[in-house]
Amino acid sequence: MEKLVANRIKNARILKCLSQQNVADELGVSKQMVSKYENGEAIPTSSRFLKLSKLFGLKIDYFFSSFQVELGEINFRKKSSFSIKKQSSLKEQIKINLENYIWLEDTLSIDYSFKNAIENISINKIEDVEKAVLKLRNEWNIGIDPIHNIIQLLEDKEIKVIELYDVDDKFDGLATYVNGKYPVIVVNGNFPVERKRFTLLHELGHLLLNLPNCETKKEEQFCNKFAAEFLFPREIVVKEFGGKRNHITLAELIATQKKYGISIPAIVYRLVDSGILSKQRHSDFYKKTRFNPSLDREVNASRFETPEKSSRFEQLVYRALSQENISISKASSLLNKNIENVKESSLI
């Protein structure tokens, strides 16, 4: 028990990127005392637990929960600008979210084994990604139509999606397996919807694609291709824009953006990739937008109307609550809401 609480206090401090001295100042105790807390040599008084809870933004339950998850490998390579401190903080944030998530599924006896439908397609060149996407879309029974809500789709396919809001704006997303079997995608919740959709699918690529041993840059290219192909398959690109084109209007691009939830720069990239626009046109497009701020705003505006919000976790909490698997207090702790709010939404 002492060790458990000690670890929780330490991890919470890491989560908030604080030093033992910071915590000591906040509690009005010595740094040595905080160190004792973290080594399991002393345990805080209840009033200090309350202070810790406020300082860390975590409910009291957190400090006493013995349910913990094992995160798979997390690759921070593309976030090289992230300090170790920030990486550790991010890991703790993800862990807390997943602990709650998996605990809840356990409580509801939800168990499943995720199957990767495209693990047998080995990716060696960029064209292989197209095949993999088509296979996946087939396996998932979604044809090649626009996808209304990516998060919902992923959650239906038993991939956990966690949105983080209190994160560095340089953080885009990451993917990993928890406890060696549950696939998870984490995404920056503050992104505009088109960017969120692309990031989610890019990370899905990292989860599912059977990539060769290659350098990071190449891997990122494969995953970008995967995301682009998934959002806006080549077949559809041709259908929407016809054959080779010399000119494309902004109105066409906006209509496509609204229909497929993909950003205009990504559409233009797709057009070049599919051979509809020439490389020359592509660089013309960039020059044009770079020197015309109002055009640049138009091109980068967010327009897709479906908000991408993950709702499964919240749904499960309310389900567990109404089935009396968990108490209102526990629900409020899982949702990080106060009890009063939870009571109001569970009247029926």
Place this chain on the structure above:
Amino acid sequence: MKIVNNDANILIDLVKLELIDAFSKLDFDLHTTDLVLDELNDEQRTPIVNLNNGKKLTVIETIETTDF
């Protein structure tokens, strides 16, 4: 008999249903904790704090820092 209330939810209901007075008259030795109290909003906390001041309910706090 000693009763320790360890769930804020119950106190919230008692306040909402205006049963605090009846609750305090029960022939029990009533207790709760500072952790529970912290979960209440001001409106809910006031009647409980009053009970505490009137010695009808004890708020348990752990005070000693245990050195293992």
